[in-house]
Every structure is written in structure tokens, then in C-alpha cells.
Amino acid sequence: MEGRLGFEVKVHRIAADGAAVLTERTDALILGPLRLQFWVCGVFEVHDGKITLWRDYVDVYDMTKALLRGLAALVIPQLRTTL
Known part of the structure; x- marks a missing residue:
């Protein structure tokens, strides 16, 4: 599946x-081949069935770990994460 772009979400x-x-x-x-998986907190406002505000908050440390793990997984496939 090289060359693909994607986005996955698992709501906790x-x-x-x-x-x-x-x-x-x-x-x-x-x-x-690069997969970055990280924690996110989202805040939404919904009016008349439509999202009128969307803010996402991430932990910079967690994003850094995701980047390092994703890069390492390019060399060591066993480190690849899945949702």
C-alpha cells in the first residue's frame, strides 16, 4: 500500500x-509507508445539525513520540502501530 494517503480515528x-x-x-x-498515531482532544460546537466550531488539542510530546516511532517503523516494521 505504498504511496497512499489516509486518516483514521478511534474515539475513546x-x-x-x-x-x-x-x-x-x-x-x-x-x-x-509512514504512519503517525497520536492522542487528540477535540472540541466541537454543533448548531442546526452542522459543526460551527472545531478545535483540536494535541500533546506535543505525544506527537514527537508518534513521529519518532513512525520513522523507526520504516526500518523496523514490527514497530508499526494500528488502531
Whole structure:
């Protein structure tokens, strides 16, 4: 599957209060053989069935680990992560 682009999401928790929706999830960005998997917290506002605000928060340390692990997995395939 070289040369493909992709995006995967696994939602761990979701909560809503009025128009606000919070998610805790793991996102995976796939860029050819490179896969970056990291924690994300999302904040959404929904009005009339449409998302009117979307903010994602990530941990820089977790993103750095994802990048290093993804690069290492290019050399050592056993390190590849899956959702």
C-alpha cells in the first residue's frame, strides 16, 4: 500500500452538553509507508445539525513520540502501530 494517503480515528470518549461536544480520540495520519498515531482532544460546537466550531488539542510530546516511532517503523516494521 505504498504511496497512499489516509486518516483514521478511534474515539475513546465522547461527551455533549448543549451545543458543545468533547472527544478524546486517537488519530492516525498515513503518508505512504509512514504512519503517525497520536492522542487528540477535540472540541466541537454543533448548531442546526452542522459543526460551527472545531478545535483540536494535541500533546506535543505525544506527537514527537508518534513521529519518532513512525520513522523507526520504516526500518523496523514490527514497530508499526494500528488502531
